[in-house]
Amino acid sequence: MFSLLIKKFRDSHNLSQEDLAQILISFNGRDSIDVTTISRWERGINTPSVANQLYTLRKLSIDFTLSSIASNYPPHRLINLLKPRFSRFSALSDKPYRKLAPSFTYTESDDLENFLMDDDLVKFSETMFAIEGETEDFWHSLPKTTFDHVRVFRFFKGSNLVAHLAYVVMNTIDIITLLEKLYKTEFSSDFAPEVDGKTLICFSGYASDLAIYMFFTKVVVRQLADNHRIDWLIGHSFINEDWQIHKKLGAKLIYQGDNLEEGGVKVGKQRVRFVVFNSSVPTLLASPLGVLCEQDLDKKYCKIIELSQD
Structure with missing residues (x-):
């Protein structure tokens, strides 16, 4: 899901992978995002943490549903805390x-x-x-x-x-x-x-x-x-x-x-x-x-x- 959303956003805005990397760097100030990172995201080889996926999607104003972004923390564990x-x-x-x-x-x-x-x-x-x-x-x-x-x-x-x-x-x-x-x-x-x-x-x-x-x-x-x-x-x-x-x-x-x-x-x-x-x-x-x-x-x-x- 994340890989498809990123690829669709880049294509719809006519951006290169380098362009997208520079946009994301401008958001968080980190230079660890480059063309290779974007490429691996789009091919599904690498995926950021759920929190970083959400951060990236929100910063790019990409529409998504929470149910489409899987949580690594089972709901029943939260219920047991509550x-x-x-x-x-x-x-x-x-x-x-x-x-x-x-x-x-x-x-x-x-x-x-x-x-x-x-x-x-x-x-x-x-x-x-x-x-x-x-x-x-x-x-x-x-x-x-x-x-x-x-x-x-x-x-x-x-x-x-x-x-x-x-x-x-x-x-x-x-x-x-x-x-x-x-x-x-x-x-x-x-x-x-x-x-x-x-x-x-x-x-x-x-x-x-x-x-x-x-x-x-x-x-x-x-x-x-x-x-x-x-x-x-x-x-x-x-x-x-x-x-x-x-x-x-x-x-x-x-x-x-x-x-x-x-x-x-x-x-x-x-x-x-x-x-x-x-x-x-x-x-x-x-x-x-x-x-x-x-x-x-x-x-x-x-x-x-x-x-x-x-």
Whole structure:
């Protein structure tokens, strides 16, 4: 598939193999790509890693489907990483009512200001984890920034808020400036060489149920896959399992909160209040998140999730 896409792109743009090699060198600054490399790709003799295939296809704006780019990381392994996250007891976790196979509704909007001022969300967040200090500053600095795209989801079991997701897309250079101002740390190297591109920030999210987690994971992955301008994903976590999952999927820690005696997020041998991390979008899409679907879940985790008609 990769070999055919590269050959078709080169022919349709009337490029020589040398021309294509120079274009790719201009993207990543590496001179390891030459005519021989392109030739071996097109003949299927050599194939880059899945992440590098995705990087190349996205940089050349070549249309592709994630299902056509095989992942080397079986989906069931990711499911096994995710399940412990939802085996813990918490006030609104799925463990107490899993046998009831509940259904959920959700609302979708682009109203970020009202989301941040939502009393139900504040109470919910106080129940699930403490929002305070630097991370609260991060939340409230975002509405003052210009976004390309905003999406806010609220999930309900009956009338009770049980999960939420909010993400925005913005210029990578702007998020670097925001992070550096907030955390007094140099961040440019964490986003090289894509500092001129776009970043999707999952700045607020909590799933009380594995099916909901999978639902909004697919929403985010679809946004990343469909928009070739997005180079990075930024997220932050208060929960250790969430960070361990993202770390296994290639995420890099870019900031951590204050130390804690217990709980929080484990980083090495210490625990901290929260972590902020980023992932290269090609690396993330090359993970099982790109091809994972609800059918990969056990039946006991499959729930009905429908858009609210209110």
